[in-house]
Each structure stands twice: as structure tokens, then as C-alpha cells.
Amino acid sequence: MDPRSEVMLRQAQLFDGKLLLAGLPADDLLGQLPQASGWSWHAGEQQRLQRRFAGRCSFGVDAPAGNFEAAVLFLPKSRELTEYLLQTLAARLAGRPLYLVGEKRAGVERAARQLAAFGHARKLDSARHCQLWQVQVEQTPAHPELSALAERFQLELADGPLQVVSLPGVFSHGRLDRGSALLLEHLDDLPATGRLLDFGCGAGVLGATLKRRYPQSELFLLDVDAFALESSRLTLAANGLEATLIAGDGIDAAPFELSAIVSNPPFHHGVHTSYEASEALLERAARHLAAGGELRLVANAFLRYPPLIETHLGHCQTLAEADGFRIYRAVHQP
Numbered sequence: 001m002d003p004r005s006e007v008m009l010r011q012a013q014l015f016d017g018k019l020l021l022a023g024l025p026a027d028d029l030l031g032q033l034p035q036a037s038g039w040s041w042h043a044g045e046q047q048r049l050q051r052r053f054a055g056r057c058s059f060g061v062d063a064p065a066g067n068f069e070a071a072v073l074f075l076p077k078s079r080e081l082t083e084y085l086l087q088t089l090a091a092r093l094a095g096r097p098l099y100l101v102g103e104k105r106a107g108v109e110r111a112a113r114q115l116a117a118f119g120h121a122r123k124l125d126s127a128r129h130c131q132l133w134q135v136q137v138e139q140t141p142a143h144p145e146l147s148a149l150a151e152r153f154q155l156e157l158a159d160g161p162l163q164v165v166s167l168p169g170v171f172s173h174g175r176l177d178r179g180s181a182l183l184l185e186h187l188d189d190l191p192a193t194g195r196l197l198d199f200g201c202g203a204g205v206l207g208a209t210l211k212r213r214y215p216q217s218e219l220f221l222l223d224v225d226a227f228a229l230e231s232s233r234l235t236l237a238a239n240g241l242e243a244t245l246i247a248g249d250g251i252d253a254a255p256f257e258l259s260a261i262v263s264n265p266p267f268h269h270g271v272h273t274s275y276e277a278s279e280a281l282l283e284r285a286a287r288h289l290a291a292g293g294e295l296r297l298v299a300n301a302f303l304r305y306p307p308l309i310e311t312h313l314g315h316c317q318t319l320a321e322a323d324g325f326r327i328y329r330a331v332h333q334p
């Protein structure tokens with residue numbers, strides 16, 4: 001059981017009604033609270049919850065419809081995303097309680113200050129390195145418009161300006177990451193047709209650039225996070241481009257027979273650092289690439305990716321190195 005769920009269940013009498021659990025972990029909480037529903041924006045957790053509690057958890061950037069007696073927000077990483085989520089939940093809870101639960105090291109104490117906008121917030125419990133807070137919603141906010149919270153900026157790229165729409169909580173919110181910037185300079189000589197994948201697409205900067213440069217290709221953008229996929233959708237639309245968006249956890253969710261996989265792969269998750277999704281990408285990219293298909297990625301120079309790429313895919317070429325990042329290229333020759 002996730003420690004945040006354990007802290008909640010210490011006060012189980014508060015949570016036995018029709019409750020919405022937003023950003024819930026994929027543990028047994030829905031089993032312990034039979035009247036509760038979940039709302040997840042993490043495709044992997046959603047899939048695990050769906051397997052155990054079919055139909056009880058929805059996925060996306062909008063809270064599910066329904067008249068809830070209370071809601072619990074599991075603190076996400078980003079302050080801006082917390083703001084959106086608290087508002088969207090509080091907007092449905094006039095006169096009812098909104099709870100916030102999170103790890104101390106994730107900043108729950110600081111985030112709890114954001115509850116003051118809706119009423120008098122109080123700490124109910126502190127245990128397992130987590131805190132549980134409650135506010136009775138007295139000042140009900142208007143339903144926030146997610147797209148109004150987007151940061152919109154323009155990148156001056158070699159092949160023309162690109163509009164980027166980045167939503168709260170999405171990687172490198174409101175600016176271009178240095179690693180992605182380096183990769184954008186090294187997208188030449190990819191297969192011009194066939195199926196291209198932007199793995200871990202975030203706001204869709206790489207994918208949109210690929211589609212513009214290789215218009216004959218069929219583009220797929222994959223991310224685990226619903227807010228990233230929504231950002232990518234908005235970025236593609238802002239540039240008049242079309243692609244298929246895939247909500248999925250890791251490379252296993254990708255299509256097959258790809259002519260190229262392009263990625264600034266993930267290496268953080270929550271408050272813990274994890275390279276799992278990136279290592280799985282390197283280990284299993286070959287299964288998703290067509291013969292002659294290419295993996296091209298940017299990574300921190302200190303990450304020992306080349307031996308993994310050589311073991312599972314083939315010769316790993318370093319195309320460029322700058323600012324502590326490297327661009328790697330490997331071609332699948334079965």
C-alpha cells in the first residue's frame with residue numbers, strides 16, 4: 001500500500017461515501033473504499049487500476065462527471081498542475097470537503113497553502129512521511145479552463161517557426177529543454193516515409209518538428225501522461241499538423257514496423273529518479289523498428305546508454321555532443 005493511502009485509511013471514517021480519488025496510486029485503495037471512484041492521468045497506473053477495478057477509474061485531463069461528496073487530491077509534482085487540479089476539484093465541491101495528501105519531501109506542506117483559497121485548511125494527520133489536509137470549500141472557484149493555463153511560445157527553428165503549447169505539469173513547461181534543443185538540430189537524414197514515433201512526447205516539440213520535416217511519414221506520439229498528450233494535441237493543432245496520439249506506459253505500448261523512434265527519454269518520475277522507461281526503450285526498441293529503422297535520441301552524457309544500445313540494437317554512433325548532452329543513433333539490422 002502506498003504510504004499516502006495508509007495515511008488516508010487511518011481516518012477511514014471520513015472516506016466511506018461517494019468519493020473522488022484524484023491522481024491515486026495503483027494500490028488497493030479502491031478495494032478498501034468500495035464507494036470511491038478514481039481519476040488518473042498516468043496511463044500505466046490507470047491500466048493497473050483498470051485491471052483490478054474495471055470501470056472505477058477514469059483517465060484524462062478532466063475530472064469525471066458525477067456528484068461527489070468529497071474529493072482527495074494526491075499531490076502531483078508540479079505546483080501549476082496542483083493549482084489546476086485543486087481548482088477543478090473545488091469547483092465541484094461547494095460546501096463539501098476537499099482533501100490533499102502527499103509526501104513531505106514532495107512539498108505537501110507548501111502545497112497545503114494553496115488550499116487557503118477555498119476556505120480554512122487544517123492538517124488532519126501526519127504519518128509515514130506524509131500529511132493529510134482538509135478544507136471545507138466555502139469560496140467555490142469557477143471551473144478552470146485548462147487551455148487558458150497553457151504557456152504558448154514560438155521556437156525559431158531552421159525550417160521555420162514552430163508554435164508550442166505547454167500545459168501545467170508537462171516536462172520543461174513553458175520553455176525548450178536544452179537536450180531537446182540539441183536533438184532538434186540533429187533530425188536530418190531520418191527515413192522520409194513510414195511510421196515515425198516520438199517516444200515520451202511531452203508538449204510534442206520533437207514530433208511536430210518531425211512531421212513538418214517529413215510530411216510523407218505517419219507520425220505517432222506516445223506519452224504516459226494525459227497532460228503531455230493534451231499539450232501535444234494542442235501543439236500539433238497550432239501548427240496545422242496531424243498525428244496519432246498514444247496514451248501508454250513505456251515502449252511496449254508503441255506500434256510495430258517503425259521507420260524511426262526519436263526521443264528525449266524520461267529519467268525522472270515523481271520524487272524518485274528512475275531510468276526504467278528509458279532502459280526498457282533501449283532494450284526493446286528493436287522489436288518495434290522495421291529492418292533498417294533507426295533509434296535516435298538525446299541523453300545526458302553521463303548516462304551509460306551506448307553499451308545498452310549496442311547489446312540490444314547494434315552499433316551506437318554519437319552524432320553530436322554539447323552542454324553535457326549527446327545525440328545517439330543506432331540502426332536496426334536484424
Ligand SMILES: C[S@@+](CC[C@H](N)C(=O)[O-])C[C@H]1O[C@@H](n2cnc3c(N)ncnc32)[C@H](O)[C@@H]1O
Binds near residue numbers: 206222224266267
Ligand atoms: C524528457 S521528457 C521529453 C518530452 C519531450 N519529448 C521534449 O523533448 O520536450 C520525457 C517524457 O516522457 C514521458 N514519460 C515518462 N515515463 C514514461 C513512460 N513510462 N512511457 C511513456 N512516456 C513516459 C514524460 O511524461 C515526459 O513527457
